[in-house]
Amino acid sequence: MHSRRDILRYTASAGAVLPLAAACGTSERSAGDPDATLVRYQGTAGSVVFPELAADLGYLDGIELEWIGDTTSGPQDIQAVATGDTDIGGAFNGAIAKLVAAGSPITSVISYYGSDEESFxxxxxxxxxxxxxxxxxxxxxxxxxxxxxxxxxxxxxxxxxxxxxxxxxxxxxxxxxxxxxxxxxxxxxxxxxxxxxxxxxxxxxxxxxxxxxxxxxxxxGTFSYGSLVLRDEFVEEHPDATLSLVSGVARAIRWSQVTPREEVVDRFAAIVEGRGRNETSEVIRYWRSSGVAGTGGVVAQEEFAIWLEWLDRNGELPGGSVEASDLYTNEFNPFHNGTFPEGSGPDGQPVGGPTESEDA
The missing domain is CATH 3.40.190.10 (Periplasmic binding protein-like II)
Structure with a gap:
């Protein structure tokens, strides 16, 4: 019997060789590109989420985003993914653990927010x-x-x-x-x-x-608190699209981690001001850092394990209900094994440095 992790490992490997059109199955296509997979998501008013940054930077190969509105909270955002109303969403890792334990078929694929000395x-x-x-x-x-x-x-x-x-x-x-x-x-x-x-x-x-x-x-300390999730069905049916989406978001996160703050803020402001949602870019000017601990959003197992221990200690989720290693995968993140793709740095060049692998 295969675990959720086994399925994800298989589809990650398949994604490297399957053409996007075959991987997309019955997904919607945009009118301009019949091979593009349409990925639905919720945004945040006056802010830029990392899939939006990835699209603006040109990192989403073969992926088109569809904004369906703004989320009201992390739990609501991942619930929308679980029910199929959206394809990608993010929340606090403890909330993700509880939703998975309740039977929701979702998996975390990349860290997207946290705290550090600049953002907390x-x-x-x-x-x-x-x-x-x-x-x-x-x-x-x-x-x-x-x-x-x-x-x-x-x-x-x-x-x-x-x-x-x-x-x-x-x-x-x-x-x-x-x-x-x-x-x-x-x-x-x-x-x-x-x-x-x-x-x-x-x-x-x-x-x-x-x-x-x-x-x-x-x-x-510096710690990632939340992850973006995908439905397991989406990952299984669209491995190549999943690889394009997650790797593009990972590159965008890394870009925000190594690019001078002023340049990131200006880019965010231009995105907000150019998308026509009747909002202000004032909040963007207070952006300090991504707050993401892992290179390019690589997930550390401790970022889930600590909350599973907390839930067990407080009687909300008995120990062993779910394992931390089954809640996430780094298989689609190009930074998880220490290799960095072209175009991840602020000048379009590779960025180097050690990164923690999934099993570290």
Missing amino acids: NGYYVLEDSEITGARDLVGRKVAMNTLGAHHEFVVREWLAREGLGPDEIARVELTVVPPANTEQSLRAGQVHAATLGGILRETAVERGGIRPLFTDEALY
């Missing part, structure tokens, strides 16, 4: 708040954009590391607040602590009057 999420309180430690949050509200994803896991992990027991952690009220309203809710006293990242964090800090309890970067 902070968990803030008012400057004059009496809250100075984890235990002070018991019985109080902590705002975040959604439950069951990155921020819930990170907050609960921090509380546990600070010595709180399960009963105390359960009394910390995690409250969903739209990101655009989070700072206002904190300053108005509607919540006692708030999750802030990117432009929302930077502008809030500039205005003053708040301080961080902790940051996710301080908790885990």
Whole structure:
């Protein structure tokens, strides 16, 4: 009997030799190119997702993207992939693990966000708040954009590391607040602590009057938190298209990792301003780094294993329900074995350096 990993390894090898037209099967084609596979995805208002960057850089060989709207959260994005409403989407790795454990036929193929010294999420309180430690949050509200994803896991992990027991952690009220309203809710006293990242964090800090309890970067260091997923059916039926899509996104991620920040920001802004979605590129100007830890988005097993351990420890997913190694594959990522394709650097030349393999 073949595991999901065995199937993916087989299709990855097949993808190197199958012509795209044969691999596409019954996929939709664009009117301009009968051999192009149409890949549906959700975007983010005022931002650029890596498949969009890959398309703009010309890295998506034989792939055409179709934007079907903007996602409301990571869990919603990967649920849309699982149900076949989209073909690629991304979320926090813990949310992916829970969805796979529930029977959804999806596999992570590349890391797409994380934290480092430049890009991170902070968990803030008012400057004059009496809250100075984890235990002070018991019985109080902590705002975040959604439950069951990155921020819930990170907050609960921090509380546990600070010595709180399960009963105390359960009394910390995690409250969903739209990101655009989070700072206002904190300053108005509607919540006692708030999750802030990117432009929302930077502008809030500039205005003053708040301080961080902790940051996710301080908790885990440079670490990839989330992955892009594909349906297993898509991978099996379209191995060559999968290889083109993932390798193109990997090259785009690597481009963002090695290109001067100003050039990346200008490119992102041009993409946002040129796509006609009635949005502003203001947020793009606050971009600091990709936050992706692995070279070109290579997934490290620890980026899943740590959350499986957490879910087991908290009684949400019994140990052994799924294995970390079965949740992802690096087979389609050209950076996973230390080889770097032409055109990955900012000047169109190969970029070098060590990278961690899938089995490291």
